[in-house]
Amino acid sequence: MTVQNIDTALGEQQRLSDQQSATAGEKKPNSEHRWIWFVTGPTACGKTTIAKALAENLNLTYVEGDDYHPKANVEKMSRGEPLTDADRAGWLQALAEHETAKPPTSSSPHLVITCSALKRHYRDILRLGSEHAGDLRIRFIFLQAPEEVLMERAHNRRGHFAKENLVHSQFTILEMPDPRKPKEKGGEPDVVVVDVGEKEKGVEEVVREVVERVRGVMHLGRE
Ligand SMILES: Nc1ncnc2c1ncn2[C@@H]1O[C@H](COP(=O)(O)OP(=O)(O)OP(=O)(O)O)[C@@H](O)[C@H]1O
Ligand SMILES: O=C(O)[C@H](O)[C@@H](O)[C@H](O)[C@H](O)CO
Numbered sequence: 001m002t003v004q005n006i007d008t009a010l011g012e013q014q015r016l017s018d019q020q021s022a023t024a025g026e027k028k029p030n031s032e033h034r035w036i037w038f039v040t041g042p043t044a045c046g047k048t049t050i051a052k053a054l055a056e057n058l059n060l061t062y063v064e065g066d067d068y069h070p071k072a073n074v075e076k077m078s079r080g081e082p083l084t085d086a087d088r089a090g091w092l093q094a095l096a097e098h099e100t101a102k103p104p105t106s107s108s109p110h111l112v113i114t115c116s117a118l119k120r121h122y123r124d125i126l127r128l129g130s131e132h133a134g135d136l137r138i139r140f141i142f143l144q145a146p147e148e149v150l151m152e153r154a155h156n157r158r159g160h161f162a163k164e165n166l167v168h169s170q171f172t173i174l175e176m177p178d179p180r181k182p183k184e185k186g187g188e189p190d191v192v193v194v195d196v197g198e199k200e201k202g203v204e205e206v207v208r209e210v211v212e213r214v215r216g217v218m219h220l221g222r223e
Helices: 003-023 047-058 071-078 085-100 120-127 147-156 164-173 202-222
Strands: 034-040 061-063 111-114 136-144 191-195
Touching: 034 047, 034 120, 047 061, 047 111, 047 136, 047 202, 071 085, 085 111, 085 120, 085 136, 120 136, 136 202, 147 164, 191 202
Parallel strands: 034 111, 034 136, 061 111, 136 191
Antiparallel strands: none
């Protein structure tokens, strides 16, 4: 197979996976729905960077998930101590409530929210919004990169409470979503996985890919 053929095959595979993501769980698309996009992945994978750019490009409302942590969580993370399930419970609940709250009127009703969402169970808490407010389409973008790459990004980042000493603990509990398998087989077809680990890719290219794939899912979901 030539490089071009591999690219075409991968593109097709991605399109099929996004198509699945567009309609995951819905029998009939509803034109009145709101989109909620969670940008997820371990610390320093680029959630804030990519979510802001995505919101700006598609004119969606950006919400920084870290702003919903209680002070004690931020202090704990600043000391390099990993959060527990109990520490994250209230935070996940706050984000789940935020997604079902009355949509903002001053800007787009569609949200892009950052949240590490490291475990399947956490993503399921966020998915519950769809049951509580029937017009929601909750989707995830998982930014995937090797641990060493995120260690380096966290090390080089300035002015953030999360340092490189949080990275390893997050990888030990990470439950990577698999969008290719159906839900009944443990898969998560409502997740768009984007590789952000390649050095030569850079932020601009990742943003371009994310915007294109989100656009694809939202468009497919409206058909
Ligand atoms: N695709 C990329 N390529 C190279 N550097 C990147 C990329 N995306 C983000 N970065 C850089 O990596 C660092 C981490 O990014 P960012 O703060 O957006 O991550 P985050 O996932 O929001 O982190 P946290 O969960 O700790 O808040 C930043 O310095 C950012 O500029
Ligand atoms: O433990 C977690 O789930 C993560 O630490 C997130 O809650 C943080 O917000 C992020 O990684 C740092 O910005």
